[in-house]
Amino acid sequence: MHRILSGRYLPFALSLIAGVALWELAGRNTSAAFMVPFSETMLRLWELAASGALAVQFLDSATLFITGFALALLIGMPFGLLLARLQSLRIALEPYIMVLYATPMVALIPFILSMMGFGFAPKVLVVFLFAIFPILYNTIEGARSIKPELIEVAQSFRSNEWALWREVIVPYTLPFTMTGVRQAVGRGLVGMVAAEFFLSSTGLGQAIMMSSQNFDTSAVFALILVIGLLGVGLMRLGLTIENRFARWRD
Amino acid sequence: MVAVSTREKLKPMVNSGNNAIRIRVRGLGKRYGALEVFRGIDLEAGDHEIVAIVGPSGCGKTTLLRCIDGLLAVDSGEVVVDSERVTSPIAGVAMVFQHFGLFPWKTVYDNVAYGLRMAGISRAEITRRVPHFINLVGLKGFEKAFPYQMSGGMQQRCGLARALAIEPRVLLMDEPFAAVDAQTREILQFELLRIWEQRPTTMLFVTHSIEEAVLMGDRVVVLKGRPSNIHETIAIDLPRPRTRDTLREPRFGELRERVWGTLMSEARQAEFQLGA
Numbered sequence: 001m002h003r004i005l006s007g008r009y010l011p012f013a014l015s016l017i018a019g020v021a022l023w024e025l026a027g028r029n030t031s032a033a034f035m036v037p038f039s040e041t042m043l044r045l046w047e048l049a050a051s052g053a054l055a056v057q058f059l060d061s062a063t064l065f066i067t068g069f070a071l072a073l074l075i076g077m078p079f080g081l082l083l084a085r086l087q088s089l090r091i092a093l094e095p096y097i098m099v100l101y102a103t104p105m106v107a108l109i110p111f112i113l114s115m116m117g118f119g120f121a122p123k124v125l126v127v128f129l130f131a132i133f134p135i136l137y138n139t140i141e142g143a144r145s146i147k148p149e150l151i152e153v154a155q156s157f158r159s160n161e162w163a164l165w166r167e168v169i170v171p172y173t174l175p176f177t178m179t180g181v182r183q184a185v186g187r188g189l190v191g192m193v194a195a196e197f198f199l200s201s202t203g204l205g206q207a208i209m210m211s212s213q214n215f216d217t218s219a220v221f222a223l224i225l226v227i228g229l230l231g232v233g234l235m236r237l238g239l240t241i242e243n244r245f246a247r248w249r250d
Numbered sequence: 251m252v253a254v255s256t257r258e259k260l261k262p263m264v265n266s267g268n269n270a271i272r273i274r275v276r277g278l279g280k281r282y283g284a285l286e287v288f289r290g291i292d293l294e295a296g297d298h299e300i301v302a303i304v305g306p307s308g309c310g311k312t313t314l315l316r317c318i319d320g321l322l323a324v325d326s327g328e329v330v331v332d333s334e335r336v337t338s339p340i341a342g343v344a345m346v347f348q349h350f351g352l353f354p355w356k357t358v359y360d361n362v363a364y365g366l367r368m369a370g371i372s373r374a375e376i377t378r379r380v381p382h383f384i385n386l387v388g389l390k391g392f393e394k395a396f397p398y399q400m401s402g403g404m405q406q407r408c409g410l411a412r413a414l415a416i417e418p419r420v421l422l423m424d425e426p427f428a429a430v431d432a433q434t435r436e437i438l439q440f441e442l443l444r445i446w447e448q449r450p451t452t453m454l455f456v457t458h459s460i461e462e463a464v465l466m467g468d469r470v471v472v473l474k475g476r477p478s479n480i481h482e483t484i485a486i487d488l489p490r491p492r493t494r495d496t497l498r499e500p501r502f503g504e505l506r507e508r509v510w511g512t513l514m515s516e517a518r519q520a521e522f523q524l525g526a
Contacts, residue, residue, distance in 0.1 A: 153351035156319055157368040157416075158339050167364065171355045248355040248396045 036218040041225065044218035053207075058226065060203040064120070065192045068127025072184060076132045077177050080139025081169060090140065101133040105191060109198050123195040130191025134183035142176020143169060175246035182238035189231050270297050272420055272452040273318065277327035279477075280310070280317055286477035287313050291327065293471065293480065295420075298450040302467030302486075304457060304509065309478040311456045312348070315424050318454065319345050331420060341369065344413035348425040350405045352397040358384065358408050359393040365416045383411040386445060403434035407441075414445070423455040427462070439465060440494060447491045460513065464505045465492060472512045482512050 020038050027037025036044075048054040083090040109126060116122035146169065154168050196205025204223055211219035275293040279286070287310035295301045305311050316322040318329050320336040320343075329336040331343060344365065352361050362383055366376045384390060387407040397405050406426060413421060426442075427435040439462060446453070455466045463470045467486050474481035486505055488496055496502055 149347065149349050149351055150353065152316075152321055153345075153347065153353075154368075155321055156339050156345045157365045158341065159368050163368060167367075168353065171353075248398065 032217055033215055034217065036221055040218045041221040044216075045222035045225065048219060048222060054226070057202065057204050057207045057223075061192055061196065061205065061227075064123050064195065064203060065127060065188060068124045068191065069131050069184070069188045071124065071128045072131035072135055072188070073181065075128075076135035076180070076184075077139050080136045080177070081143050081165070081173060083136075084140050084143030084173075085169070097133070097136065100129075101137060105130050105187075106194050109194060113199060118199055118201075123192075123199050126195035126199065127188050127191040130194075131184040131188035134187060135177060135180040138180030138183070139173055139177045142173040142179075145176075146172050175242060175249060178238065178242035178245050182235055182242055185234045185238050186231060189227065189234070193227065271295070272297050272299075272332055273454065274330045275318060275327070276330075278314070278317060278324055278329065279326035280313055280322065281325050281477075288473070288479060289326075289477045290479055295452050295454060297452060299468050300446070300453040300455055300466050302455045302457060302463035302470045303473060304460060304463045304470060304513065305473030305478060306513065307458060309473045309475075311458075311473055312424055314473070315345070315422050315454060315456050319343060319422050321345075342416075342419040343422065344416050344418040344420075345422040345424060346406070346409050346413045346426045348428050350397070350402070350409045350429070352405055352408055352412075354397050357394050357396055358389055358400075358411075361397070361408055362411045362415050365412050369416050371416075379415055383415040386414065386448075387411040388441070401434070402430040403438060406430060406438060410442070410445075414449075417449075418451060421451050421453045423453060423457075425456055425458065428458065435462075442466070443492050460506055460509045461497075464488075464502060464509060465496060470505075470509050472509065474513070484509055484512070 023038040023041075025037075027035050027040065045054075083093065105126065108129065112122050112125055116125065150168055150172070151164070154164050159167065192203070193205040193208070196203040197209055200206050204227055208220055208223045211217075211223065271294050273293070273295040275291055278291040278293075279289045281287060291314060293301070303311050303314065313322065317324050318336065320329070320339040323337075331340060334340055336343075353364065356364065359380055362380045363376050366379060371379070381390075381393070384393060387410050389404065389407050389411065392400065392404065397408070400408070406429075410426070427438050430438065443466070453466075455463070457463050457466075464486055470484045470486055472481045472484070473479070484505065488499065488501060488505070
């Protein structure tokens with residue numbers, strides 16, 4: 001009991017209770033068109049969940065997110081390793097990567113819309129574009145930071161190129177890639193919502209739009225809460241994976 | 251101790267290294283752009299012979315060793331190990347690095363197994379050999395430790411085990427004990443001598459420590475000059491096995507003074523050049 005009180009649980013619980021109380025108070029003293037209290041949000045969340053609509057929207061969004069994110073990881077990591085190893089290719093492509101990384105991806109959505117229309121593919125492309133750059137960038141930086149001494153050790157022990165990648169470059173770079181993955185989760189979620197705002201008639205993003213247009217503020221808050229919690233969960237997962245691959249780093 | 255007495259019966263007390271020549275270096279030269287590191291290096295090492303290479307810092311000892319390992323291309327001359335010309339690292343030659351060169355994401359066990367896996371040794375043989383060499387260097391119980399969890403001395407024991415595990419004909423030691431503290435260094439020197447008595451190999455031992463060179467070597471090669479060259483080769487006629495007692499022998503002191511005298515003028519010169 002003493003441990004719980006003096007540890008991290010007490011401040012955590014107090015902060016949570018205070019936050020909810022503040023939300024409740026603010027909601028009760030604001031017009032329902034702008035903000036609703038916590039209790040009402042929870043009630044509406046329960047209704048949405050019970051009606052089955054939330055599950056459908058959640059599944060739509062999750063499919064979109066996972067597809068785009070998986071593509072970003074499957075392309076971003078190998079491509080990043082390749083760019084780290086082939087200097088001329090990296091120098092040639094670096095300006096484009098930098099510009100794309102720095103560009104707010106939302107600005108590209110009208111272009112993607114006019115090129116590809118409203119299907120699943122353009123939405124996946126949006127999530128992919130939001131998520132790939134942190135993965136790519138961290139992988140390149142990670143793989144480039146490998147000590148030349150370790151490459152030399154591998155050469156001295158007559159490693160071939162394939163074994164050099166498998167035994168040295170990839171294991172060394174993985175924690176860096178995972179840092180990128182964790183950053184990409186947040187960006188990917190933004191991409192998911194943005195794609196659903198502009199390119200879709202389903203998913204959590206579109207549900208927020210619809211609820212907002214119908215002045216269903218409690219539904220808007222409920223859906224934002226769901227996306228927020230989803231983001232927290234995914235980032236925690238990313239951190240766990242990152243630590244798992246980085247346990248050799250002191 | 252059994253191994254030692256067998257050796258004494260087979261060979262004279264002093265290791266003359268007059269068996270087959272294992273390493274033959276002829277007219278070796280290396281330059282980095284305008285900077286010529288060394289030129290016209292001729293060097294031989296016999297079977298089971300330990301050749302220590304000393305020289306002032308920056309004289310290219312480490313570069314020479316990397317050229318002999320085939321890690322660096324040479325600009326002139328050649329390196330031949332057992333009639334095989336070295337242009338890239340060859341089988342049966344292992345290197346121990348000053349910076350240890352352990353893979354931080356691999357445990358002690360996996361680091362020691364690494365060289366064997368690269369050499370294509372069977373899995374059964376690897377599981378037999380790795381614990382043996384971990385024991386040999388005194389790391390039993392640390393198989394699952396990661397490098398960052400160990401002291402520098404223990405890390406270099408692991409580096410040594412990794413090199414020994416491939417049962418090399420030739421060991422290349424690149425200032426292996428330069429990065430550990432003085433006490434550990436002494437312990438590791440005698441550990442290495444003990445291990446060498448058990449399984450003698452041909453060894454090139456690069457060091458900037460004169461004492462270490464005299465303690466280890468059957469011969470001490472002194473590199474000097476810019477570009478550097480072999481200034482002198484001093485035969486070390488101290489009996490083996492060499493132990494802590496070797497350090498107290500008057501002959502050890504004489505030889506140390508001799509190598510020191512050969513190096514000193516150059517060292518002083520280098521110091522003043524740096525100071526200028």
